[in-house]
Amino acid sequence: MTNHSTGTREEWQAARLAVLKEEKELTRQSDVLAARRQALPWVRVEKDYRFDTDKGQASLKDLFDSRSQLLVYHFMFGPDYEAGCPSCSSIADGYDGIVPHLQNHDVAFWTISRAPLEKLEAFKRRMGWTFPWASSGGSDFNADFSVFFTEDQQREGGVEYNWRREPAMDVEALAGRIVQQWEQPGEETPVARIAAMTGTDVATYTRDRPGVSAFALQDGDVYHTYSAYSRGMDGLWGMYQWLDRAPLGRNEQGVWWRHHDRYGDAQAHDCCR
Structure with a gap:
């Protein structure tokens, strides 16, 4: 027995039409954004x-x-x-x-x-x-x-990515780990896991x-x-x-x-x- 809400085909249709209205609004807004990108x-x-x-x-x-x-x-x-x-x-x-x-x-x-x-x-x-x-x-x-970004930029807080400046890294201490605000106590951090898939530590991985x-x-x-x-x-x-x-x-819990x-x-x- 599913824990998700269920209903009749008619109830589904009514709910779907409400979502469709929002989807259409999002599509139109996406068109506006595309035009603004091209106008840069x-x-x-x-x-x-x-x-x-x-x-x-x-x-x-x-x-x-x-x-x-x-x-x-x-x-x-x-x-x-x-x-x-x-x-x-x-x-x-x-x-x-x-x-x-x-x-x-x-x-x-x-x-x-x-x-x-x-x-x-x-x-x-x-x-x-x-x-x-x-x-x-x-x-x-x-x-x-x-x-x-270079190791010096990481160490000195000179990394500006996605138009945001990142805090300085302790590059040596963070070898194989992730910066503090991304850490999840008690388990391997997501970025550390991804870095391992590339055969690198976190500091090396995140320079690119x-x-x-x-x-x-x-x-x-x-x-x-x-x-x-x-x-x-x-x-x-x-x-x-x-x-x-x-x-x-997306049903995600960590890196899958x-x-x-x-x-x-x-x-x-x-x-x-």
């Missing part, structure tokens, strides 16, 4: 960023590949990681089906990380992905777009951050048009959009997701097994 002023990109790709070195302009728009996912995969961030990986699981549609709608798509290309390519093969992935390890690209950025190419110049971080990317995390429509919703090839592994949080 563009900022010309002055630096000549260089990337390593499977086709050789490329500039930011090269990544457009004859298109006028470029979307970049800033994937958390630092040089010291042994595997990509499992959260970024779960988002990336949906890319392969989307990329051809974007490319045929005048939008280039790239995932970019700081790890060396060989490490990215190896992880890409492991996960069975085919989308474009570039290494930015030799440039300031990640730092300039607020998805990489996730984000999405958009660029435009016009008259030979590249412009930065948009960036979002943290839950600003929630709509891109496909599994959550489905869970929000499932009977129990893993690299898709690690489900069923009792030691899934250890990427090295």
